[in-house]
Amino acid sequence: MKKTTALIMVLLALALYYKGYTVGTMLATTGHAKLQGLNIEEVGDTPAELWIEVHDVSPGYGLEMLGEITNIIDKHKPVVDKTVLFVIPNHNGNTPLSKYPEFAAELKRLSHEGYVLGMHGYTHRVGWINPEFKTNQTTTRALVDASKTEFKLAGLNTPSYFSPPGWRTSKDASQLLRSEFKYIFYAFFIDTENSTLPYPLHEYTWSGLDMGGLENAKKSYKNTVGIYRLTLHLNAVNTEENLELLDKFLKFVEEEKRLP
Numbered sequence: 165m166k167k168t169t170a171l172i173m174v175l176l177a178l179a180l181y182y183k184g185y186t187v188g189t190m191l192a193t194t195g196h197a198k199l200q201g202l203n204i205e206e207v208g209d210t211p212a213e214l215w216i217e218v219h220d221v222s223p224g225y226g227l228e229m230l231g232e233i234t235n236i237i238d239k240h241k242p243v244v245d246k247t248v249l250f251v252i253p254n255h256n257g258n259t260p261l262s263k264y265p266e267f268a269a270e271l272k273r274l275s276h277e278g279y280v281l282g283m284h285g286y287t288h289r290v291g292w293i294n295p296e297f298k299t300n301q302t303t304t305r306a307l308v309d310a311s312k313t314e315f316k317l318a319g320l321n322t323p324s325y326f327s328p329p330g331w332r333t334s335k336d337a338s339q340l341l342r343s344e345f346k347y348i349f350y351a352f353f354i355d356t357e358n359s360t361l362p363y364p365l366h367e368y369t370w371s372g373l374d375m376g377g378l379e380n381a382k383k384s385y386k387n388t389v390g391i392y393r394l395t396l397h398l399n400a401v402n403t404e405e406n407l408e409l410l411d412k413f414l415k416f417v418e419e420e421k422r423l424p
């Protein structure tokens with residue numbers, strides 16, 4: 165597929181995402197799978213598994229904010245199938261994980277509690293023009309190696325989950341990431357070694373992005389089969405209102421799952 169066609173598909177998918185994500189997801193996933201030569205996995209059965217992904221986990225935000233999120237998740241642990249903490253190894257190039265031993269220790273503790281530690285880029289450069297992983301193979305290799313080193317220096321195991329900052333990668337980067345990680349989380353799908361799982365993010369706690377709040381979250385959960393991805397961003401989710409939404413949503417899933 166030509167680059168322009170791919171770009172148009174992504175733009176169209178983004179536009180559709182805010183109107184009706186099913187069409188957007190389908191278009192984006194099909195375009196990506198075609199470009200990468202991947203199979204799209206079949207969608208599973210109801211009820212959906214609940215996967216929570218916390219992005220932008222950076223020591224720069226401090227331990228308190230992370231605690232506010234994990235305390236709520238811990239309250240509802242039985243209904244959460246998986247929580248991935250996407251950690252930025254060296255946020256903005258000036259916040260290396262290894263220089264924050266207390267934060268790294270908390271991540272280690274959480275991983276022992278069942279949280280999955282994922283890698284979220286290296287410095288987390290986002291933006292439409294030049295996101296960190298929209299780059300060639302050599303640079304991708306160097307970034308992944310630097311990220312791994314940072315995890316190692318911080319005393320943490322190398323993650324098998326990855327999410328590119330700004331959700332975007334080059335074709336080469338996508339390919340390399342699949343050879344390095346078990347799961348790569350994008351906005352509309354999740355890549356595995358040979359296939360793509362067609363599950364989009366659901367973000368209801370991002371300031372400025374009105375996705376319809378709790379009622380929409382409930383509706384989209386009810387309409388999802390396979391895997392329901394609840395996407396949170398550290399810092400953005402840390403308002404009283406958003407944390408309450410998270411708590412209420414998880415309570416709702418508990419009620420749903422108790423149904424026969």
Ligand SMILES: [Zn+2]
Binds near residue numbers: 330
């Ligand atoms: Zn991010």
